[in-house]
Amino acid sequence: MLSLGPVAFLSPWLLAGLLALPVLWWLLRAVPPRPAERIFPGVRLLLGLNDPEVTPDRTPWWLLALRMLALAAAIIGFALPVLNPQEDTLADGPLLLLVDGGWASADDWPDRVARLEVAVDAAVSEGRPVALVHVAAGPPASGDLPLGEAEALRTRLAGLEPRPWAPDAAPVTDWLRGLPEDTPAFETLWLTDGLARDGIAPLAAELQRFGPVTMVGTGAQLRALTAPTLDGGMLSATVLRPEAGPEESRQVAIIGLDPTGTERRLATVTAAFAPGETEVAVALDLPVETRNRVSRLRLEGVTSAGAVALADDTLRRRKVGILSAAAAQEGQNLTDPLFYLRKALEPSADLIDGVLTDILNAAPDVLILADVGRLSAGEQVLISDWVEGGGKLVRFAGPRLAASQGGPGSVDPLLPVRLRAGGRDLGGALSWGAPKALRPFPETSPFAGLDVPADVSVSRQVVAQPDPDLAGKVMAALEDGTPLVTGTAMGDGQVILFHVTANAEWSNLPLSGLFLSMLERLSLTATGRRAAADLDGDTRIWTPEIVLDGFGALVPAGDLAGVPGTRLAGEPPAADAPPGLYSAGGQARAVNLLGDGAKLALQAPLPGVAYRGLGAAAQVSLMPYALLIALGTLFADLLASLALSGGLRRGGGRMAREGQAVAPLLIAGLAALALGRADMALAQSDSLSEADQAALLATSNTVLAYVATGDAQVDAVSAAGLLGLSRTLAYRTAVEPAAPVAVDPETDDLALYPFLYWPISEGQAQPSDAAAAKINTFLRTGGMILFDTRDAPLGNGFGAGGTPNGRVLQRIAQDLDIPPLEPVPQDHVLTRTFYLLQDFPGRHANAPVWIEAAPAARQIEGAPFRNLNDGVSPVVIGANDWASSWAIDADGLPLYPVGRGIGGERQREISFRFGVNLIMYVMTGNYKSDQVHVPALLERLGQ
DSSP: OOOTTTTTEEEEEGGGGGGGGGHHHHHHHHOOOOOOOOOOOOGGGGGGGGOSOOSSOOHHHHHHHHHHHHHHHHHHTTTOEESSSSSTOOSOOOOOEEEOOOOGGGGTHHHHHHHHOOOOOHHHHHHHEEEEETTTTOSSSSSSSSOHHHHHHHHHHOOOOOOOSSSOOHHHHHHTSSTTTOOOOEEEEEOOBOOOOTTTHHHHHHHHSSEEEEEEETTTTOOOOOOOEEEEEEEEEEEESHHHHHHSEEEEEEEEOOTTEEEEEEEEEEEEETTTTTTTEEOOOHHHHHTEEEEEEETTTOOOOGGGEEGGGGGGEEEEEEEESOOOOTTEEEEEEETHHHHOOOOOOOEEOSHHHHHTTTOEEEEESSSSSOOOHHHHHHHHHHHHOEEEEEEEOHHHHHHHHOOOOOOOSSSSOOOBBOEEEOOSSSSSSOOBBBBOOTTTTTTTTTTOOOOOSSSSSOOOOOOOTTGGGGEEEEETTTEEEEEEETTEEEEESSOOOOOSSSSGGSSHHHHHHHHHHHHHHHHOOOOOOOOOOOOOOEEEEEEEOTTOOOEOOOOOOEEHHHHHHHSOOOBBBSSEEEEEEEEEEESSSSSSTOOOOOOEEEEEEEOOOSSOOOOOHHHHHHHHHHHHHHHHHHEEEEEEEESSSTTTTTTHHHHHHHHHHHHHHHHHHHHHSSHHHHOOOOSSSSHHHHHHHHSSSSOOOOOOOOOHHHHHHHHHHHHHHHHHHHSSSSOOOOOOOOTTTTTGGGGGGSEEEEOOOOOOOOOOHHHHHHHHHHHHHEEEEEEEEOGGGOOOOOOOSSSSHHEEEEEHHTTTTOOOEOOOOTTTTGGGSSOOOOOSSSSSSSOOOOEEEOTTTTTTTSSSBBBOOOOOEEEEOSSSSSSHOOOOOOOOSSSSSOOOOOHHHHHHHHHHHHHHHHHHHHHTGGGGGSGGOOOOOHHHHHO
């Protein structure tokens, strides 16, 4: 490849033809030899006659220049000139596209994909094999370099997404070291996020063993947010940038639930970078009620997982009511039943004192009763109603509680177990033995994972009656198995009993740090809220509930496996533990990308590595333009020759007639040659707008379309689902759809598509009036929309009350001209357009599917089906998440599980059959409702 500024020639050897132009000029300028003179008397008869055809004795210089220009333009065109050549690629040889693909690449991900497309286009034109490796996703499973045709790589780029964790270079380095010795040399184009991390230098060195390495991209514009903390009642976090820069301001949004339960922005705080600063702390003083509803913090204007910080229960101060039957005496704080409770809870909770009615009116999360024996009937009703409504009651034993128990027949409804009268005394004159230590907490206990100090012992306790269900209520026990803490559910709440006092009279537990940790876990897990405890040494399995994708959006955890608590505490997020919310044993943990104290830094330049910016203009072929110039110049030459020879005068002569005959042939031949050589280049031209290209594709092919929701995860599932359905249609029917496309009702022409798949998500915006009018026109002119709320496990989301997605659908549908609906009848034409079906499952099953009601349906005597004559219903509404069951990857393998085992695969097959029936129904309407099909259908049904 020969480069001349922004222009390069892919076949520069053809330019050698330009050297022949001076010789050709000389040949064309050569004067023919002077004819010999012979006297012929008869010539005298021709004197005075005018010859209409004049042949000049010499070609004019300007005509020669015109011909030289045409020849030069043709030579330059056939040398394959390109504008904006990709100089970071070799003329030949394999190319490795290495993509970091971590959270730091998400904010400018479209630019990165565009840069990859430019590289792939250049590789296609050069005929180079290409391999793609996603560092954050891990090295290829194969031990070889996964080279393939560049054209086949285009489809993978559309589905390429960043991962919500930092890329780990070490596995890719190890993979490179294990490549076979006969691996060919290759060039590497490395799309980096620009951040400094361990392992980058060894990876670059390993790549340089195989060929040149070019790094593209920088992290200078990256911004991120650390995990939120609670400091002195202030909600705080830190905004980071990787290098010092000028003054800059960023907005941090605090997002949570409002009092109605709707998620919204609760507050906004400004992070102002001073010149030269790389981090700035933001703090916000929120009312306790507001702070307790915070779910996450988001850095405005940045779309990456690093710009979202999830909040958990450690940021929420609980309201804890405490009540004791014994009055505190002046100067005797250490014997006060509430003294140790106050010291343990004051840093993390708001304490409420007073009489019982005042405490309950304040709506506490936890109510603690310290040595409260008998309660009046009215107090029992008040506390019982509060617990059953979701409160947590924690009781501590003491002399009063022990004395209030009347033996085996005594039952206290506000205790988790029945107690023996009198209790148990250890180490005294009438002791049963020496004071007992605690045994490790069971895995099912809310205290699981806490270390038990060896010096904690119990000298006295109240003892539980050995009922059959006692073992299931034990949360903590002494070394001899005697229960120390018991608990049970009561309605939506919980009742817990410490079998010792809240002060140091019966044990030294209140004097230990374990007491503080136990109370924190109990208070922070109140009202169904789960705490994020210290996970060091925690071997419990934590299950992901909701996780972040690479763009910072919250998505369901799906089938992600649980991980031990030690994994969450000791290692950064990765593929096995992405950032999100995890739960175990009634507690929760928010795992964020950047913890408190994290910093960002740019990677220093590496020796031997070339660096280029991310922005790269597309490589454009100039060959068509050069050949068009040559063609136009030859046409001008033809006209000039005719003019010089008099061929343009009325009547013309022989030369004119011959020129007029040859001209079309010359033009047609050169045009055919130009088009034959420029087919690839013309495909790269931007003569058609995106809208025109979409219209051309949709009008020349059958195209299944889906409505883009703005949620990257949902849209990716829709694209993969319709791709799977399109391939199934091509394999099984005469319908051969092209690749599915995304449409936006606000801007796109819906009339081009016969079918739209519309997944519903909570974040979808209401269509504008113009978009609603376009949708109504689409529905009224024969189009169909499949609305999928995707929430079948939550119930019928479209019905009364509904689910969040169902309510979004109701809001969207209020402006649409949707006819009356009914569940699909068993004899509807949709059940037999191609396959005979009884139900219509997707990834979920058993949810009703709604379709336009048939008010004029009539039963024909002797016919198994009603004569519905229903045409095509404009809408089909369901909640079975069909796209997930149809979704396939580039290799045709299912992307998401459906059911279990053989039954699940059968459900997926029925889902595909429903999709085939649906599209055939869209394409053929009520064709299969004609009674002429009844004999064949009856034979299929075995009747």
